[in-house]
Amino acid sequence: MISFQNVSKVYNNKSVALEEINLDIKQNEFVSIVGKNGAGKSTLIKLLIGEEKPSKGRLFFGSYEVNKLKMGELPAYRRQIGIVFQDFRLLPTKTAYENIAFALELDGKSQSEIDEFVPQILDMVGLSEHAFNFPHELSGGEKQRVAIARALIHRPVLLVADEPTGNLDPLNSAEIIKLLSKINELGTTVMLVTHNKEIVNNLHKRVVSMDNGRIIRDEEDGRYILA
Amino acid sequence: MFTALFRIIKYGLQGFKRNSWLSITTIIVMTLALLVFIGLIIFSVLTNKVIGSLKEKIDISVYFNIDTPEDNILAIKRSLESLAEVKSVDYISRDKALEIFKANHQNDQTISEAISILDANPLSASLNIKAGDPKDYQVIAAYLNNDNFKNDISQVSYNQNQVVIDRLTKIIDTVQKSGLALMVILSLVAVLVTLNAIMLAIHSTRDEIGIMRLVGASNMFIRGPYIVQGVLYGVIAAILSIIVIAPAIYFTSPYMEMIMPEINMWPYFLTNLLSLIGYQIGFGILLGTTSSIIAVRKYLKV
Ligand SMILES: Nc1ncnc2c1ncn2[C@@H]1O[C@H](COP(=O)(O)OP(=O)(O)OP(=O)(O)O)[C@@H](O)[C@H]1O
Ligand SMILES: [Mg+2]
Numbered sequence: 001m002i003s004f005q006n007v008s009k010v011y012n013n014k015s016v017a018l019e020e021i022n023l024d025i026k027q028n029e030f031v032s033i034v035g036k037n038g039a040g041k042s043t044l045i046k047l048l049i050g051e052e053k054p055s056k057g058r059l060f061f062g063s064y065e066v067n068k069l070k071m072g073e074l075p076a077y078r079r080q081i082g083i084v085f086q087d088f089r090l091l092p093t094k095t096a097y098e099n100i101a102f103a104l105e106l107d108g109k110s111q112s113e114i115d116e117f118v119p120q121i122l123d124m125v126g127l128s129e130h131a132f133n134f135p136h137e138l139s140g141g142e143k144q145r146v147a148i149a150r151a152l153i154h155r156p157v158l159l160v161a162d163e164p165t166g167n168l169d170p171l172n173s174a175e176i177i178k179l180l181s182k183i184n185e186l187g188t189t190v191m192l193v194t195h196n197k198e199i200v201n202n203l204h205k206r207v208v209s210m211d212n213g214r215i216i217r218d219e220e221d222g223r224y225i226l227a
Numbered sequence: 228m229f230t231a232l233f234r235i236i237k238y239g240l241q242g243f244k245r246n247s248w249l250s251i252t253t254i255i256v257m258t259l260a261l262l263v264f265i266g267l268i269i270f271s272v273l274t275n276k277v278i279g280s281l282k283e284k285i286d287i288s289v290y291f292n293i294d295t296p297e298d299n300i301l302a303i304k305r306s307l308e309s310l311a312e313v314k315s316v317d318y319i320s321r322d323k324a325l326e327i328f329k330a331n332h333q334n335d336q337t338i339s340e341a342i343s344i345l346d347a348n349p350l351s352a353s354l355n356i357k358a359g360d361p362k363d364y365q366v367i368a369a370y371l372n373n374d375n376f377k378n379d380i381s382q383v384s385y386n387q388n389q390v391v392i393d394r395l396t397k398i399i400d401t402v403q404k405s406g407l408a409l410m411v412i413l414s415l416v417a418v419l420v421t422l423n424a425i426m427l428a429i430h431s432t433r434d435e436i437g438i439m440r441l442v443g444a445s446n447m448f449i450r451g452p453y454i455v456q457g458v459l460y461g462v463i464a465a466i467l468s469i470i471v472i473a474p475a476i477y478f479t480s481p482y483m484e485m486i487m488p489e490i491n492m493w494p495y496f497l498t499n500l501l502s503l504i505g506y507q508i509g510f511g512i513l514l515g516t517t518s519s520i521i522a523v524r525k526y527l528k529v
Contacts, residue, residue: 051529071446074440075443075445075446076443079442081443083441091435092434093242093246093432093435105234106445106448110230111230
């Protein structure tokens, strides 16, 4: 479903973030991506959602050739992907509830559907009490859970989560990973970027290890190994 | 489609409310811009009025010899009327001239008596000519200097008033030209100041625009609420500008009238209130929405 073909990314003509990446991800896979800080994991995701363009190579998602998408085609493309950003990127002037509802509104869902689904997912991520708080009134972990809820609610084909548990306590982390596994079982492809060794080792799923912009290891039922 | 429109309006109002401080400053700037705009409208209407009444006062009269037959005069009148420069020609016959003269002096005993003693009418017939443009009096005067008319015409008033007419013409011309330049410059300033204020307001929400793009919002869905806000700014600023300018006009109007009796600002303001409000709202909405569209465009490139 996803295919990186000889993709390189150089920022500002000097900072090499990705080099000759070849990576195929099949539909309904659960792939963890691990690597040191600066290895290029977030860049991989930015290319996938069209936030950045590859300097070289081609990138496919389903029937889309992502590196060729025009500005006007990106919105519809992005709506198929649920993204949890490393830095959350919640809309600051909208409440938790509204941030999550926003994803449904973009999908053209009716208000009654929104009023049905949003409370459900807020309950799932344990944020019912904070539904009407603005992002700046939430803790880091709470913001992260709003971001996860927003990425999940419209049932995307692909869920990309860039360190979704970075700010979560062990209990909440475990809950979120369970949630990701669940939606993976229901048919969503999941890409999980994480620094959490325990999570990766307990998942028993495919693990892609990156270092210095390259893929250095790619194993089914992989383990968290950095070097 | 309908839900999308509804949501765009909802988000427009929400953004307006939640960024209330920004909305207020933007509205203040826009109100000032619209005050400039309404000031220019009133200024141009009034100068046009003054210029119009000045122009009305300029004319040239052609006096004919007492023995010139009426047919000749009417022939000259027709030939004058065929000139493109001439707006109107009024024929004042000798009898009419006497009538006017009597009417003007009916309270003056000696003149009235003197007139009644005369058995012949001492006044000559004349044509009163008005040009469309004051600059054309020279052309008309030159035309009257024609040899064909020489035997019939005793006097052309332009020749005596030339200096005054020329000076007046120059003043009118300068006022119109500099008025236009002033309007262009001030409107440009008003537009740029508003554009800048709205750009600044939207600049502060650029991260939000980027996030919306990244989670898959279409450009129309992102732009829409800003356009709604632009409309809102425009309407509110337009109403405020009217509320601010009304008392200003009310209190200055009598003073202006003392200086120039043609200028009656308050009655003008009242009779044209509806269309002035219409202009202000129309201009405000145009200014608000186009500024919003221009300002958002920059941040949609994610
Ligand atoms: N916009 C940018 N301009 C210039 N260099 C950048 C930019 N974004 C990332 N880089 C560089 O590219 C490299 C890869 O960055 P990336 O964010 O992909 O790392 P990462 O694997 O996600 O790291 P982390 O685990 O810290 O999130 C880094 O060296 C970084 O400095
Ligand atoms: Mg990263």
